[in-house]
Amino acid sequence: MTEDEQEILASIPNSQRSRSRKSGQPSEAPGAEAEAFVKEVLASTSQPVVMFGFEWCEFCWSVRRLFQEAGIPFRSIDVDTAEFRRGGRGGKILRAVFAKVGVRTVPQVFVGGRRVGDATEVLSAFDDGSLHANLASLDPPIIPVNVENALSFLPTWSRRPSGHEVDRNK
Secondary structure, eight states, X not given: OOHHHHHHHHHSOHHHHTOOGGGOOOOOOOOHHHHHHHXXXXXXXSSOEEEEEOTTOHHHHHHHHHHHHHTOXXXXXXXXXXXXXXXXXXXXXXXXXXXXXXXXXXXEEEXXXXXXXXXXXXXXXXXXXXXXXXXXXXXXXXXXXXXXXXXXXXXXXXXXXXXXXXXTTO
């Protein structure tokens, strides 16, 4: 964990930190408002590419950098921002996303309301062309600029060295 991440963790009240998945207790239900928000965001035709994530997440940064370099317009719902922390709204939204997709990883990216996946899945989909096909199916279609080796956007510490990597973290 970086110094900044440790600072963020320290800012979370102990009462919230202690509610871990290890406790065996099911997580709190997201609520109808959060579920409706997620449904509305995913139905948007004006912003069909959406990422649910954290402002301070290296994997979210990886997807953001790829989308920016490839010219893919997207909406990022960063549930850890002040706007979404009020009243625990961000946590509820994230629980609604997790309930929808059946996994608890961040970020979660959708194109045209369909889940593409987390950071590694999105970057892999870019590299294998399946993300391009999803983007091309939109109305109007989004045609990304070619980027070589999207997986190189992942944090350096999370990648296995292959000897053929471009280090985009410099």
